[in-house]
Amino acid sequence: MGRFVASGETERQPFPAESPARSPEERCTGLLFINPPSPEGETWVRCQHRAAQRAPDGMVWPQVALAQLAALFPERRLHVIDANARRLGWADVEAEVRRLRPRWYVTQVAGPILEHDLRGLAAAKEAGAATVAFGPLVTPVAHELLRRFPLLDYVLCGEPEVALRELVDTVEGCWEARPPQIRALCEATTPEPWPHTLSTVPGLAWRREGEVILNRRPALIPRLDDLPLPAHHLLPLGSYCGPATQAPAAVVVTGRGCPGECCFCLKHVTYRQTARVRSPEHIFEELLLLRSLGVRHVYMQADLFTLCRDQVRDLCRLIVAEGLKLAWSCSTRADTVDEELLRLMAAAHCQRITWALESGSDALLWRAGKRAHVADAEQAVTWARSAGISSWASFIIGLPGETGDTLRQTINLAKRLSLERATFELAVPRPGTPFWEQALSHHWLRPGASWREADPAGPAVIGYPQLSAARLESALERAYREWALRPGSAWGQLRRLSQSRPGWDLGMQMFSPAS
Numbered sequence: 299m300g301r302f303v304a305s306g307e308t309e310r311q312p313f314p315a316e317s318p319a320r321s322p323e324e325r326c327t328g329l330l331f332i333n334p335p336s337p338e339g340e341t342w343v344r345c346q347h348r349a350a351q352r353a354p355d356g357m358v359w360p361q362v363a364l365a366q367l368a369a370l371f372p373e374r375r376l377h378v379i380d381a382n383a384r385r386l387g388w389a390d391v392e393a394e395v396r397r398l399r400p401r402w403y404v405t406q407v408a409g410p411i412l413e414h415d416l417r418g419l420a421a422a423k424e425a426g427a428a429t430v431a432f433g434p435l436v437t438p439v440a441h442e443l444l445r446r447f448p449l450l451d452y453v454l455c456g457e458p459e460v461a462l463r464e465l466v467d468t469v470e471g472c473w474e475a476r477p478p479q480i481r482a483l484c485e486a487t488t489p490e491p492w493p494h495t496l497s498t499v500p501g502l503a504w505r506r507e508g509e510v511i512l513n514r515r516p517a518l519i520p521r522l523d524d525l526p527l528p529a530h531h532l533l534p535l536g537s538y539c540g541p542a543t544q545a546p547a548a549v550v551v552t553g554r555g556c557p558g559e560c561c562f563c564l565k566h567v568t569y570r571q572t573a574r575v576r577s578p579e580h581i582f583e584e585l586l587l588l589r590s591l592g593v594r595h596v597y598m599q600a601d602l603f604t605l606c607r608d609q610v611r612d613l614c615r616l617i618v619a620e621g622l623k624l625a626w627s628c629s630t631r632a633d634t635v636d637e638e639l640l641r642l643m644a645a646a647h648c649q650r651i652t653w654a655l656e657s658g659s660d661a662l663l664w665r666a667g668k669r670a671h672v673a674d675a676e677q678a679v680t681w682a683r684s685a686g687i688s689s690w691a692s693f694i695i696g697l698p699g700e701t702g703d704t705l706r707q708t709i710n711l712a713k714r715l716s717l718e719r720a721t722f723e724l725a726v727p728r729p730g731t732p733f734w735e736q737a738l739s740h741h742w743l744r745p746g747a748s749w750r751e752a753d754p755a756g757p758a759v760i761g762y763p764q765l766s767a768a769r770l771e772s773a774l775e776r777a778y779r780e781w782a783l784r785p786g787s788a789w790g791q792l793r794r795l796s797q798s799r800p801g802w803d804l805g806m807q808m809f810s811p812a813s
């Protein structure tokens with residue numbers, strides 16, 4: 299199996315000539331998957347299946363995407379460094395990279411902290427590794443990324459698993475050594491006959507003689523059940539936790555994509571209008587694996603968890619029938635559930651649903667492509683409560699068409715519903731989404747703002763003629779303050795007490811969540 303160089307094409311040398319000498323066993327081995335450290339004093343959620351953001355309340359997000367990528371290389375030497383979970387800084391990570399001397403350095407990146415995330419490239423190149431970046435933001439900006447970061451060799455656009463396997467096998471010429479399951483998965487996803495060249499690896503962005511090349515869009519894996527189960531055992535499961543989630547925790551991806559048309563949704567970038575779900579049996583197998591690894595809480599992740607009612611129903615029946623006691627939570631939209639399904643989910647140990655409600659205005663929801671009704675949200679939260687499932691909800695401040703009135707409707711809805719927790723975030727147009735195109739064509743982007751600032755915690759990157767960026771930021775603060783002080787909340791009760799007790803007010807201001 300010699301190193302493959304495509305005829306008629308100058309292949310870029312992926313490994314520097316000064317690479318340390320490698321033993322024969324090291325050839326075709328040595329992949330390092332990395333979730334980079336967070337900037338000092340912060341914790342970030344980086345995730346292939348959702349937008350990157352600062353973690354709320356010390357959440358440490360399980361890196362299932364790294365585990366899934368690793369699972370495609372069962373015959374190789376693998377390492378995962380989740381620097382976020384292990385609280386490592388860049389100096390620690392660089393020391394690990396020098397010690398491990400990986401052949402491939404595969405890193406997940408987040409938009410707002412891109413420069414920070416790519417700091418490890420220099421150490422990776424020193425160690426002789428080829429460098430690869432992936433993440434939901436990179437697909438529409440891969441060209442820019444490769445131009446700006448000369449130490450970055452490759453970018454994986456779209457679904458990264460098969461693209462990475464094809465890339466590694468193409469560069470190393472090791473495709474004949476693929477385990478049968480991996481070979482079948484790759485052949486089903488990229489039907490071009492082997493041998494491949496760099497220019498036929500689907501979804502790859504790379505350089506040829508200094509010029510950035512974007513290959514054709516990645517093919518989507520036809521059947522998600524053909525993916526091997528993620529290599530969860532490589533992750534520091536005991537470090538993963540959330541605001542209401544006990545460690546060890548894990549993420550299980552139950553589906554990818556959604557046929558919806560919400561203008562702000564990141565699924566447009568990777569999945570467009572496609573949607574695929576895993577079989578209940580395949581998911582259940584993963585749950586059993588996680589249980590055996592000591593996991594106590596699972597977050598079921600999908601763009602739209604209850605997209606396929608039959609899948610969720612049968613998964614819940616399986617969990618109940620097999621007596622699997624594993625707490626889980628999920629996020630979904632309110633108009634894709636019914637009372638019977640929620641009762642079944644509760645029986646299968648679903649503890650919490652985060653409802654992606656976005657707005658309290660029907661008109662705004664329809665304009666944003668969400669096409670949901672506020673009445674459905676009220677109904678779903680009521681059903682969930684009676685089934686014994688606690689409800690969280692997420693809202694977006696500043697969707698197209700937002701006004702003072704619609705903001706008021708959103709805040710009122712959050713206060714009215716029986717929620718254990720509400721989160722509000724600023725609308726962020728991300729490249730590759732319809733919202734991004736609208737923001738560009740209507741000049742909604744704040745002067746000087748770029749896609750790299752896509753952080754929903756602020757500052758606002760857009761403003762409207764009727765609602766400036768500054769007003770959106772103060773609306774976000776107001777939403778949190780009003781929700782925290784709503785009737786029935788602990789803060790609200792303290793606030794009312796303070797109004798009848800001189801001297802309490804100063805203390806309330808100091809400790810109010812929004813102050």
Ligand code: SF4
Pocket residue numbers: 555556557558559560563564565601602631654668
């Ligand atoms: S329903 Fe959810 S997953 Fe589907 S497009 Fe809308 S926001 Fe995205």
